[in-house]
Structures are given as C-alpha cells and as structure tokens.
Amino acid sequence: MSDWLLEVEDLKTYFPVNKGLLGGKKDYIKAVDGVTFRLKQGETLGIVGESGCGKSTTGRSILRLINPTGGSVKFAGTEITTMPHSELRKLRRRMQIVFQDPYSSLNPRMSVSAILNEALSVRDHFLNLADRKEQVMDLLQLVGLNPHLADRYPHEFSGGQRQRVGIARALAVQPDLIIADEPVSALDVSIQAQILNLLQDLQKRLRLAFIFISHDLSVVKHFSDRIAVMYLGGVVEIAGKQQLFSKPYHPYSQALMSAVPILNPSKKRERIVLHGDVPNPANPPQGCTFHPRCMYRMDLCKSVRPAPIEVETGHVVSCHLYT
Template identity: 55%
Template structure:
C-alpha cells in the first residue's frame, strides 16, 4: 500500500481462526491495512464480520492465529510480557457497552485510578488524586461524581469514565469498539465530539469500529469495509461515499436514508444469506449475494488491489462497477 504519512500501526496478513465442533471459524482472514499517526481509520461492516475481533487482535486482547501487527517497526505479536506492558501504555481500547466494562463495586475515582495503580504511575497520593481530577475534567465529568458508582450514572457518563480510563496512561493509539452504539442519539453526538476534540488536543490515533456508516463518515479520515472476515474496500471517506467500487459497499450505502422528503436513493437489496464463517466458500465470499457475480468470482478469491491511488478494492470487476 502507498504510504500517505507516518505509519503508526500496520496490519499484515492478520488471521484469527476459532475451533468449533463444525470446523474452523474464520473470524479474521488475511486482513491488511495501516493507520497513519494522528488519523482515524473507520472499520465498518455487518455484525459478526470480524470488526471487533480485529481490534482486539491488534492490542492482543486476543492472540492471532497468524500475521503481523507492526507498531513503530516492531511486531506486537512477538512482544514478551515486559514489552506488552509497555505497549499497552501506548495502546488502549474503549468498549461498546459502557456498563459491563466497568466494575460495579468500584467508584469513579477507583475505576479511573486502576490503570495508574497497576502501572505504578504515581507514588504520591496527592499527585494521583490530581491526575484523577484532571482526567475527569478532560472527559467532561463533574467532580461531584468522583465517588459515584456505575449504576448511578447514565450511559454517556459511564462511557466518559471508560474514555478517562483509556487516557490515564497517555496512550497514542486507541481502539474505539463501537463506542456510541449503546447510547441515545443525543448522547452519541456528545461522545463523538469529545473524542474528536481529544484527538486534536492530544494527537491521538484511532481505529473506530462501527456498523453505522453515517457515524463513521463524520469521524474517519479513511474507511475500511469488512465482509465475513476480509477487507473488501478501503479508501478515504469522501471517495467511499461518492464513488464506492465494491458491490457490498454500494449496497451498504444505498441503505442510508436521505434526510429530505423529496429525495430518494435507489436501494440495492441483497438476496440470500451471509455464508457461514465456518469453512467459508471458495472464491469471493460475497459472490452468493452479488448481482454482478461471474464464474471467476466463485473459484478465485480477489486480492485487495489498488484500483486508484489510495483506493483498494477486493473485486475482480471493480474497474467496471464504478
């Protein structure tokens, strides 16, 4: 792939297979992309396509079957325990459910201070207390909530606690795993604006995982579309909305409602079901639902090729579908 800027994270041939009674489940299958320092890469697709698994593999909450995750020139998957502890100071995650990821027995101050305790970041209690208050202020949490418990907070405030925890050790890379999908629409906007402001102020780099293309459009510099464990299209956010080349991306975009009464978009209805990730079919995994499918699609797996500068598509006929 063409290097647009300084690469912070580069994923090469990443795979994750799970053993099941029916065979191997191909959750992530030969995924390749990079994330430039200071940018947001949006990762979108249907539920179960492998988005969250990819995010967890990058920071090794799950161990990969094979592949590489290059961070500043070194393969994270080869790190020993000591190097992983250092890496996790620089790479954090914000989870989807802001309630289940917080220990209900700990107060806000205890939740935020936990990573600081684990890494022995502060020996002085006054410094630790000041850092907790600073983090609460950064994410917009009132100081009166410092002794509150998760069940006393609404979803937006819980997610702010999760973001404060992720920021505690001054990371430079954060995996945002559907951070607003469990929140009300008005609260979603608040959290998205917060993350955008934090990125500008702190120079953060994001992998933003979501299934809502409208949300991803407003927060991402580039967008990768995932289908059944594989990246099928990757380019900048403007191009993917104006000139999508993969039939799956085109179908996803056609489902986005237009907020104008007198305007309609041609809806592309996908027929058939998503194939099983357990022993997936040969060739293109989207072939069974694709209206442009040819014989070659069922026998040969298309690579993720650069059709135009910075625009990568995994389709045998991408140049003819634009």
C-alpha cells in the first residue's frame, strides 16, 4: 500500500478550439500541462498562481468533473482517469469539492435540509427519515450553524453561512479528500478567517486531506502544509510553506513572494516586477513557459523544458538555473 492518498503524475487537460473561418482546423488550449504532485492523508497542499494558470482546472480534472487529456491520477492506489463511471461514482464519495461561489453552488429551490439529505442518500440509501434528520442536525452543528435553520432556503443565508452549508454537504458523504476551490475569495474579509478556522478544525477532527486552491498567498500560507506554484498550466515549484516563503527558488515564485505585503514597515523587500503578459495557453512558448518574462533566461530556456529537480529535501523546482 502507498503512503500517499493522492498521486498526480503528468496530468494534462487540453480544450479544443476551432481555427479558421470554417473551423476546419483545431487547436488546443493547454489549461493543465504536465502537473505532478502527491498528497498524504491529513495534509493540505495549497495551489497558487495567477488567474488562468490552471489551478481550478487541475482540481476539477482530479475529480474528473473535467476529463483529463492525459496523465495519471491515483486515489488510495487506484487509477481513476480510466475508471468506468459506475465505479467512479462510488469512489467520489471519498473525494469532494467546495466551490468558490456559495451563491451559485447551492440549488435555490431546495431547502438546506433537502440539500444535505440528497448528499446523505448518496452515502447510504437505507437511512430512515429519523436518522437522516438527526444527521442533518449533526452536520449543521459541525459547521457552526444552528440546526433550527435546516428548513430555510439558500437565499435566506449570508455568504459565509452558505459556504458553511456547502462544506456540510461535502462532509455528508464522509470524504477523505476535499478540494477547496477558492472557498473564501467571494466572502468578506471578516468572514474569511472564520471559514478558514472552521476548515482547519474539521481537518484536525476528521483527519481530512485538502487541496486548497487560491490566488491569495497569505491565505494559502495560513492554511497549507505544502504549496505548489503554478504558471501557465504547470507546477514550477513545490515546497513546504516555510521553505517556499523563506527561500523561493524559481524566478516566478520570487516575483510572487516579493508582492506579499510586509507588516513591519522597518523591513524592506525588493519588489520584482514582471514585464510582459502571460503567454497564450493555446500557443505556449517552447522550452520553459516562463522564459519570455524571466530576467535570468538563457538560450537553453528557449528550447528545453526544465525537468523538476529537488534542490532541498522536499523542495522541488523546475528551472535550468539549478540543473
């Protein structure tokens, strides 16, 4: 048996687009292009990067909400990219997702009780009415909501309360892994900390593994054990959060870290400003995808894609500067 709950190897997800006036030729947007990482039970991996870098597509591809184009995803040692849908439905009970927008991720025509009952029926078809009602109450208490609110509808809740309902729905099937896709970005800052603390408490209590997707570095640092930095569909660096924030190796990671505000005004940090725009994922650069914006680029970077290399224990970077 593997020590890893989740093993993602060279994951690719391409979206076809038509070219030309008659659409006779096809091109591909390489939303995810060779992502590799592993995750243990009870661990949190944060995924950060600019908008459009492939963070959310990576999460959805792991769950096969979007079918990946290539690569391997193993959950508890079982390959899921080629798994029949009948078997995948059973396995998905162990893998859940909390979406970014609590306003659109809940059915407005269903009460909270009905939403949670639907999830409970997926886990156990034979639960009687009394047991379901009791478990709905327990789920609401678990996420910090008053059980007496069970008969209300989503529009009667605040954004933070709706997100708690979304978390309760994910927990209803007793998963081992939760993919949290920007779960606090649509919430007020005052509510964000409450939701993050709730997720951390649930993780300790239930020994959940998390993939935490966000563009907010401070939020990811607070919540994650390890962090993967994505750029244009690929992971350019992955390390423990203290390793990454204290000594980022990849030039893109260095630029990201330089943008994090420092609370102590006496400390100064040189701001690294990247020039140019993110390349088109339908036509990514050859070699290192970051080389058009990199201040350290070499001729090798323009033609050869860098292989991941472990520069320190548990600290992997894809950059020719360290090969």
